[in-house]
Amino acid sequence: MPAEEARHLVVGRLRKPHGLKGDCAVFPLTDEPAQVFAPGRSLWLRNLAGELVAGPLVVARSRPYHREWLLAFQDHASIEAVEPWKGHFLAAEPADLRPPEAGEVYLHELAGFSVRNTEGTVLGLVSKVVELPSGLLLEVQGPKREFLVPFRKEFVVEVERTARQLIVQLPPGMLDL
Secondary structure: OOHHHHOOEEEEEEEEEEOOOOEEEEEEOOOOHHHHOOOOOEEEEEOOOOOEEEEEEEEEEEEEEOOEEEEEEOOEOOHHHHHHHOOOEEEEOHHHOOOOOOOOOOHHHOOOOEEEEOOOOEEEEEEEEEEEOOEEEEEEEOOOOEEEEEOOOOOEEEEEOOOOEEEEOOOOOHHHO
């Protein structure tokens, strides 16, 4: 994948056209949709395979609509122009987003993080993030086998983004299962 394509982070999913003027219903995948979808912002379109489809698309107008946002893009002011985008994803450049604060991390960065217990013992490396309706699970490759850790504050007590490590506090016997 070219370096230019790799720098975008997914911030929303285009659900369907809304109205006749080219507005799109977007389900936000960001904590700050008002800033990310603000008029004048540039966004890129990616398909389900993660391939770059279009962009930059400049937001002409936006507003919250129930649990979604309605966006319109400059030079795409008709339902026919946005209909093919249904089900695609909107992505933004990381520089245009608020950087993670201390103790925060982008989910895509977790693969490769070292996992240690509160005593400093290395337990393994995160190999995958599994998204379930009940929350996120981290698949960790340990010295003898893989195991799952819920990505919740009760278990992951510290995130050290610059050191690429997670400090966990697991219940007794969890690694023996």
